[in-house]
Structures are given as C-alpha cells and as structure tokens.
Amino acid sequence: MGTEVAIPCSVSDYDGPSEQNFDWEFSRETDFLRIVSTWDSTFTSEEYQKRVGRGDIKLRRSSNDAVELVIRNIQPADQGIYKCSTPSTDATVQGNYDAEVQVKVISDGLLVSGSKARSSTSLKLSEGDSFKLRCSAITTSPEHTHLHVTWQIKSGLSWQDILSLTHEGKFRPGPGYEERYRNGDIRLDTGANDTYRLSVSQASSVDGGVYRCLVSEWVRGADSLWQKIQEKSVEIANVEIQRTALDVLISTSNLSVTERDSLDLTCNITTDRSGIFQAEVTWYFSESPDDTLSDAQVLLSMDHDSVVSDSTLISLSHVDRNSYRLLVRDVDVEDSGYYFCQAAVWVPLHNGSWHKVVERTSAPVSVVVTALEPDYEVFLNASKTPKFSDDPTELECRITNVQDTEADIRFTVSWYYRRHLRSDDVVAEELLATMDADWTLLLGDRSRERTQNGEIIFSKKAADTFSLRIQWTSENDRGDYFCVVSAWSRHRNNSWIKSKDVTSASVPILWATQGRNLAPIHWNTCAAKIFLS
Helix, strand or coil: CCEEEEEEECCCCCCCCCCCCCCCEEEECCCCEHHHEEECCCCCCCCHHHHHCCCCCEEEEEEEEEEEECCCCCCCCHCCCEEEEEECCCCCCCCCCCEEECCCCCCCCCEEEEEECCCCCCCECCCCCCCEEEEEEEEEECCCEEEEEEEEEEECCCCCEEEEEEECCEEEECCCCCCHHCCEEEEEEEEEEEEEEEEEECCCCHCEEEEEEEEEEEEECCCCCCEEEEEEEEEEEEEECCCCCCEEECCCCEEECCCCCCCEEEEEECCCCCCEEEEEEEEEEECCCCCCCCCCCCEEEEECCCCECCCCCCEEEEHHHEEEEEECCCCCCHHHHEEEEEEEEEEECCCCCEEEEEEECCCCEEEEEEECCCEEEEEEEEECCCCCCCCCCCEEEEEEEECCCCCCEEEEEEEEEEEEECCCCCCCCEEEECCCCCCCCEECCCCCCHCCCCEEEEEEEHHHHHEEEHHHHHHCEEEEEEEEEEEEECCCCCCCCEEEECCCCCCCCCCCCCCCCCCCCHHHHHHHHHHHH
C-alpha cells in the first residue's frame, strides 16, 4: 500500500501497423471498469477519470508493442484483476488479444530507521580509523516477505552500493568493494532489535560521504519468482575523512665532511595523528637528486615494530618519537651524493594487523666527502746526462717530504716529454709511460716500440724512487722531461681511487753538437797541417 506499481503488457505475432494500441480494465469481483486506453480518450470510466487526469494512473509506452500501466500510491481498493487488451488489426483471429494479472495490495509494515544511540549524524575521522554505522529495519507485513538491506554511499551525485544482505540471505559487495570485503575491512552484521551494522576498517579518503541504509521488501510469487514490492531508505551519517598530515625533514642542510670522519644525519617527522600509531623510516642514497626511489639505494630502515636492518658501518637509531638518526662511520669519497629519508605512519586494525595510512619523502640533502690528500713533494733529477749522441740518459723521479697519514696510500708515476724549442712556441707534452694503481706500466705511442726493444727502461728503484733510462740517446730525445706522481687511496671495497697528483719541475736533456756550424773541411790542407806538425 502506498507504493507505485507498473504492470507491463506486450503483444507479438500480429498483422497491421507496427504500433499497437492497448486498453486497460479493472475488476474487483465480476464486472470490469475501463481505466485508460492508448487510442480512445473517452475510454476511461467515471470512477477513474480524476485519478487519470491527475496522472496518478497513466500509461507509459516502452515500445511499439509494449506498454505499462502505472499506478501511483496504490491503495487496498486497487486490489483485483487487471486486464490488458489489444484491439485486433489482424485480418483473421490468430491468438489471444487480452491478458489478465491479479494484483494484491498488502499493508505497509516496513519500518526503516537510523541508530538512536548516535547523537550526531556527522562523523569526523582520520585516515586509517575504523567506524561503525547502524540502521534498523523490520516488517510487520501479514505476508511472508523478506528484507534486502543495502548500505550505500553518496560522494558525488549518485549513490553507490557498498555491501548488501540480500533477501535470499547472501552477502553481495558493491562494485569496487570486493577485495575489501574479502579482506574483512568491510562487514555487514545483524544484531538485536533488527539492526544491520556496517563496519569499515582502514578508512581512506574514498570512504568520505553520506551513508544511507536502503531496505527493500521482497515476496515470492505464485510462479516461485522473487518480486520486490517496496523500498525505503534512511540517511544515517555524513562521514568526513581527514587526511593525515605528515612532514618529513632532514635537520641538516647540504654539508661537507672529510674522508674517514662520520656522517651524522637526523630525519624529523611531524604529524597531526593522535592515538596509537607507529612510524616507519627508511634512509636512501642516490648519486643524483632526480633519482626515483626505485633508482636509489636503501641504506637502512626501521619498521613500525622498531626493527632495524643490520649494517656494519651504518646505524639507525630512534632518538625520540619524532627523530631518527642515521650515522655513517668512516666515510670515503664514494659516499658523496644525496641522502633522503622516507617516513610512513601505521595504525593498528581490529584484527591485530597494521595498516599504512600515509607516506612522505623528504627533500634530498647533498653530502660531499672531501678526500684526505697526502702531503708530499716530487723532485726530478738527471743522474746520467748525455755528452754526445748515443750516450745513455737516466732520470730519477723521487718522492720527498711525505707526511704521515692514517690512510693507506700507494704512489705511481707518469713520465712526460716536451720537445725543446728556442722560440716561445708552445708544444704539447707527450706521454711516455704511466702506471695504474696496480703499478702496471702503460706505454705511450712515442716510447712503445723502443721500450719493447729494450732501448728505454722504466723501473721502480725504491718505494719513493722511479727511474727512466734511455740506453742510446738520439737527437729526437732532446727536450724537456718531467714526471707526475699520483697518490692512490684504498677504500672500503678495497678499490684504489686517485686522490692527488704532484708534478715535478722539468729537466732539459741537451748536449753540445760539434761541427754543426764549421766551414767545409779541405782534406789536402788538413793533411798538410798534420804533416807539418
């Protein structure tokens, strides 16, 4: 009683025009009263003229061969037999031209209401919180009816199903809520006094909106099919989900530290979160400030149970509730780069597990590790100098005044030659040979063939002395020579990295050239002079 009823009627397998007309009649006992027609405006009986005129009873055509009789606010007096007829347009009778349906009107015994225990219809919650909403639904219908309860949310213009308990006793999550229902984060429970409780865990921004309880009443007809006879709803609450604020900041700006010292950084987090929560902090390192988290290297992390991953030279400590200290001991130049921390807030759930509600990453801090440069000088001298062409030449490159250092240092040498010019023209130096960190000799183009033939010898005479010997000095060897001594430091991964280069003063290799500017010799005169003498 009081609901809207739509009774469909259709016709098929007919001749004549495609659009068919329909007449509707009603009978409480024996005689039929004319209600409304699609083709005859005078068809309606006097008893129905006012209701049809007000639009309380009307026809709604759904297609050329189908129409619905719509009755608004149906009353007990409307209970009876309804007959739909189609005036024949066929040349011959081909089948049925009318059909009947019995409509039974029962009293409205469905009551739907919100929870009386809640004093306010507005809830303000934080991300990750849990909340429960209750509605009451009961029917006193004399018929054997079943209730279908659906919780819905309206965050925009339309209502969306969250979770239903159907008239067949089955739970049915709405679109997008299937996984949360399987995980137990969305529940619908029945309780005393015909209450239906919606429980939501791990609330997020999508859970903000207006909630209502939609209840429909269903009955099984004589054909054993379920039919919805009415539907009512009540708005329960307006839920506002406040996003958890979280700021993550490294307390130190860009800084520089010296090799072998310790790097000390603190990650400070601030949040407006109240109640029980735990923070998770992870420190990252990257070579570029534009690297993503997937590109960066994880240094250390502390989960929400305060469990810290292990590391020998790096430690992470919880200074206070909002501060997490990263200490890197014995840094070297490879630790230069960008450091940043990521923090997340976790809250406990009803089942004892934890849920992450928010996560933020700090801006990177630039750290430059300055290498410890050993202090030393380089002196180059010629222990053998040629007086004539084909004489040997020997140069000694010596490391002097080496200051003590705690670092593990290794020295190598590189030899260079520059052609000597009397003018002020600039001549680029040529590499004769160089050593890498393992003292492996690498030859330059100028000396490769002569060294392989044994004409040039490079040697390491002592820990602080390197030698270059030319067995037979030629005119092409005239020029300036100098050496460059490189200091290498051993790092944590046992690799060697060059930390300093010191260049010696250049040493010229020259000798007097006889006969170059003398006049031509006349051998007869020379012989005569010898004879006279």
